[in-house]
Amino acid sequence: MLPSDKNGTLLTVIENKIATVQFGHPASNSFPRVLLDRLTNELTYLSDNEEVSVIILKSEGTSTFCAGASFDELLAVSTLEEGTRFFSGFANLINAMRSCKKIIIGRIQGKAVGGGVGIIAACDYALANLESSIKLSELAIGIGPFVIEPAVSRKIGKTAMSEMTLSAHEWKTASWALQKGLYSKVLETKEELDLEVDVFSKKLAGYNPEALSEMKKIFWEGTAHWDKLLKERASISGRLVLSDFTKNALIK
Template sequence: MLTSDKNGTLLTVIENKIATVQFGHPASNSFPRVLLDRLTNELTYLSDNEEVSVIVLKSEGTGAFCAGASFDELLAVSTFDEGTRFFTGFANLINAMRSCKKIIIGRIQGKAVGGGVGIIAACDYAMAAQDSSIKLSELAIGIGPFVIEPAVSRKIGKMAMSEMTLAAHEWKTAAWAFQKGLYAKILETSEDLDIEIASFSKKLANYNPEALTEMKKVFWEGTAHWNKLLKERAAISGKLVLSDFTKNALIK
């Protein structure tokens, strides 16, 4: 299935019980709200698709994996409700990934910023090319990584999350992300990455799907309250995005 328009593209291919879901947007694979909703709905659908045992989540092209939220949409936010609705899109996506019955493997071929780091953290297993640096730049534009924080902290711990958040100007290398647990493996090139992901996903797809589903529940124990928590966090960001500081930072 392929959906494509000015808000980006979403393509799903199912083969041998593996669903490969690819999102894309001309602005470094950033996410306008419409694309967030499409990806959320697609993962919800695949969760109940008996023809799928494993999901591989990837982005389009050879550049950035994901630049996070769409700056154009952030600039366009004019009310608290609009801001909250926008950031609720990331809350809904992370919750869909966590509650999806299928194991989600992240293919990270390039840099990730903000919400993109949150998406990586919400994958059950992520593999990356060696130039896949990460950054949480939200404080630099007057907001903060409130919605994605639970997912990122769950993977790398509060101290590493704090380090990333406060050093909002600083890229962390793929090696750093691997050391902290965000990436399970680092491969030298995108070609090596594809070979490794194909091999790994094929192995998983041959396992008992019921066992995989039950294991996923174990992985995400203690996160049921995120449905409420992430929406509350979206409201914090929805308020802060209205500030003059943020508007001026986004224009620069």
């Protein structure tokens, strides 16, 4: 793995038709805008790479899958344009995952917050372990999970999405996420998780890639309007992040 820096790291390894994409950031695998853009571009590239049939999306480390948006960058936002541009990074990533021609398997080895939950929801199949609890904490800092809501609601439904959003300080267990449909399977240990990811991805990579691509289109039917919708949602978050409530909450 390449050494971490303030903008995070991204590494892709392609082997036997499987592309393993690993992102990382020293601040609990959070996403500054530049890392969001790099991951978006990488998935767009892999979508058209004929040497790839399946993508595994994972993060570095053991305890946290993804802490969502970079708090440092959120604090630095000073205009509506800057705020909208920042949250558009998550909109672009989710849309890239949605429109990617390859099946994306999420390997979730730890906790996920905010945008990290949105990334999990945008995976086509998510495998996790018992430590992979989730939380939508946005309301607690004065904004809301506007950009990721369509992806999360698509997986777990409006009722569970509402429950997560309003209980902004409450962690939901991996078992809860499995029951609601965010996770496809939950393993007890990281070792069992890695084995399951390996076995499942190899099985998928052995299937007809054209059939996988056509099935992915069906999985995501009815979401073409997300290109516009998620950008509109980004502008809501971009406005709210300028509030005194949010600024004060971020520095506590």
